Amino acid sequence: MAVFYCLEILMKTAQNTASVGLAAKLALLNSGTAVVYSGTQPTNPDTALSGNTALVTGTFSASAFGSITLNSGFMQATASFTAASYTPAANGTATFARLFKSDGTTVVADLTVGTSGTDFIIGSTTINTGVQVSFSLVLKDPCD
Numbered sequence: 001m002a003v004f005y006c007l008e009i010l011m012k013t014a015q016n017t018a019s020v021g022l023a024a025k026l027a028l029l030n031s032g033t034a035v036v037y038s039g040t041q042p043t044n045p046d047t048a049l050s051g052n053t054a055l056v057t058g059t060f061s062a063s064a065f066g067s068i069t070l071n072s073g074f075m076q077a078t079a080s081f082t083a084a085s086y087t088p089a090a091n092g093t094a095t096f097a098r099l100f101k102s103d104g105t106t107v108v109a110d111l112t113v114g115t116s117g118t119d120f121i122i123g124s125t126t127i128n129t130g131v132q133v134s135f136s137l138v139l140k141d142p143c144d
Contacts, residue, residue, distance in 0.1 A: 018075040018143035019068050026077055026139060029064035031102040033057050034081075034135060036113055036122065038092035045098065045110045055127040056088040058135045065139065074140040085132035094125040111137075 013021075039052035058081050065077035097120040099108040111119035121136040 012144040013142065015070055015075060015143045018141045022068055022075050022077065022139065022141040025108070025141075026065040026068075028101055028108050029060045029079075029099055031062050032060045032064060032108065033100045033102075033104060034060065034079075034097050034120070034137070035100065036094045036097045036120075036127070036133070038090075038095055038127075041096035041110060041112075045107045049098075053090050053092050055090050055092050055094055056086050056133045058083070058086045058133075070143070071140075073142060073144065075143050076138050076140040079135070079137035079139070081135055085134040088127045088129045088131070088133055091128050094122060094127055 035057045036055045037049070037052040038055055040050075042049060061080040061082055063080065065079055068075050068077045070076075094113045097111045097113050099111065100106060101108060113120045113122055114125060115121065115123070119137075123134050124131075127133060
């Protein structure tokens with residue numbers, strides 16, 4: 001009988017390694033979309049949506065993120081979108097965002113949404129079809 005052990009180790013990643021890893025993740029979003037939803041955020045990005053409403057969709061630029069920089073122990077990059085703001089498709093309260101590759105179906109990540117202190121910053125979590133929505137997003141990877 002074989003016994004397997006799984007150790008959880010917090011790896012201290014070199015800046016260059018963190019930068020390469022982040023660049024690979026960011027490239028997945030080139031010309032992709034960020035969709036802001038209402039309703040309960042799924043457990044993880046691999047979980048299908050259930051009863052969520054797509055409130056507003058933004059499109060990443062062909063080069064979705066700018067240069068990667070080091071800031072307070074994180075390699076980070078700021079998103080570039082194709083417009084300064086987007087027109088909502090529905091009214092509702094924004095609860096999370098899901099990021100998709102350019103094919104529009106492959107999920108890259110889920111993010112918390114809010115006006116500050118969240119993964120994905122928007123002007124207001126109250127989305128109304130008559131009010132444009134602006135996005136701000138900085139993705140980070142830790143390094144030592």
